Amino acid sequence: MSQGGPSVVGEFSLIRRYFQQAALAAAAPDSLPVLGIGDDAALLQPAPGQQLVISTDTQVLGVHFPHRYQAADAAYRGLAAAVSDLAAMGAEPLGFTLALTLPDTAADWMADFAEGLAQCAQDHRINLVGGDTTRGPLNLGFTVLGQVPTGQALRRSGAQAGDLLCVGGSLGDGGAGLQLALDQPLPAGLSRHQRDYLQQRFWRPQAQLALGLALRGRATAALDISDGLLADAAHLAHASGVAVHIEQLSLPAAPALKAWPDNTRNQWMLRAGDDYRLLFSLPPAKLASLQTEQPDIRVIGQLQVGQGVWLDSGQGPQLVSGPSGYQHFSPSSAGAADD
Numbered sequence: 001m002s003q004g005g006p007s008v009v010g011e012f013s014l015i016r017r018y019f020q021q022a023a024l025a026a027a028a029p030d031s032l033p034v035l036g037i038g039d040d041a042a043l044l045q046p047a048p049g050q051q052l053v054i055s056t057d058t059q060v061l062g063v064h065f066p067h068r069y070q071a072a073d074a075a076y077r078g079l080a081a082a083v084s085d086l087a088a089m090g091a092e093p094l095g096f097t098l099a100l101t102l103p104d105t106a107a108d109w110m111a112d113f114a115e116g117l118a119q120c121a122q123d124h125r126i127n128l129v130g131g132d133t134t135r136g137p138l139n140l141g142f143t144v145l146g147q148v149p150t151g152q153a154l155r156r157s158g159a160q161a162g163d164l165l166c167v168g169g170s171l172g173d174g175g176a177g178l179q180l181a182l183d184q185p186l187p188a189g190l191s192r193h194q195r196d197y198l199q200q201r202f203w204r205p206q207a208q209l210a211l212g213l214a215l216r217g218r219a220t221a222a223l224d225i226s227d228g229l230l231a232d233a234a235h236l237a238h239a240s241g242v243a244v245h246i247e248q249l250s251l252p253a254a255p256a257l258k259a260w261p262d263n264t265r266n267q268w269m270l271r272a273g274d275d276y277r278l279l280f281s282l283p284p285a286k287l288a289s290l291q292t293e294q295p296d297i298r299v300i301g302q303l304q305v306g307q308g309v310w311l312d313s314g315q316g317p318q319l320v321s322g323p324s325g326y327q328h329f330s331p332s333s334a335g336a337a338d339d
Contacts, residue, residue, distance in 0.1 A: 090216045222278055230270050
């Protein structure tokens with residue numbers, strides 16, 4: 001972590017106190033860096049025959065997470081969202097860097113943040129290898145690094161007409177979880193267990209790393225659902241040059257979502273972001289063996305000749321047009337997670 005702006009305790013004291021800890025530096029003992037935190041840069045050594053996978057993700061207060069938050073949850077959520085990009089590429093984690101911009105360095109906040117970060121690092125077996133700290137409006141910047149055997153990385157391109165469209169689990173949890181995070185009115189039938197589930201799905205999502213590994217050599221294309229099913233399906237359709245056909249009645253919903261009206265639930269499953277499930281295309285012959293290993297996956301449609309995203313809500317397929325999910329720099333998306 002290189003030198004940034006002024007802080008109460010000093011940047012290097014902050015690093016030693018909160019980030020040079022075994023829980024972060026050795027969360028994945030099998031992939032320890034050659035040189036980690038404490039030097040000008042980290043040294044990583046991918047295994048022979050592996051390609052390096054790199055992704056950067058930014059979490060902005062009031063845009064990606066609401067002003068009412070716990071520091072541990074914000075840390076966990078930010079890192080998990082970044083690691084989800086590794087899962088979408090079929091990569092194994094190697095390490096991550098953190099660019100942390102802070103308005104101050106309150107000890108309680110820092111301790112909670114480091115605790116949540118360490119928990120996420122351990123859950124996803126990824127080591128903190130460096131980064132930067134500076135003073136300013138709260139901003140969490142994560143760069144994750146992984147490795148994948150040469151030629152086996154999952155990409156958005158490659159889907160073929162006739163492939164099945166699949167998803168790695170329930171959809172819409174992120175949209176419903178945001179309602180809890182923003183303290184919005186909730187259905188009377190929502191149980192405490194269901195509220196806890198949705199809060200966990202919003203604040204502590206789990207990147208689908210095991211599914212990503214299982215998709216190597218099986219899936220023809222993949223990405224993670226961060227901006228909404230329809231929006232991310234459009235990315236896959238464009239990159240692969242095919243038409244994505246989605247059957248709305250096949251979309252999997254967690255029991256907690258059934259407390260809301262059908263229209264609300266469907267909108268969350270189709271358009272809400274932050275689910276961090278993998279969306280992928282799969283040749284039909286590969287489905288049975290994959291479902292044996294990954295029983296939560298669901299077939300939600302098919303790839304066909306053509307272009308764009310088509311949604312069948314029970315009245316035949318209709319072409320989806322216009323904004324279909326979260327879009328950065330869109331006026332309607334500004335402060336989407338704000339209160």
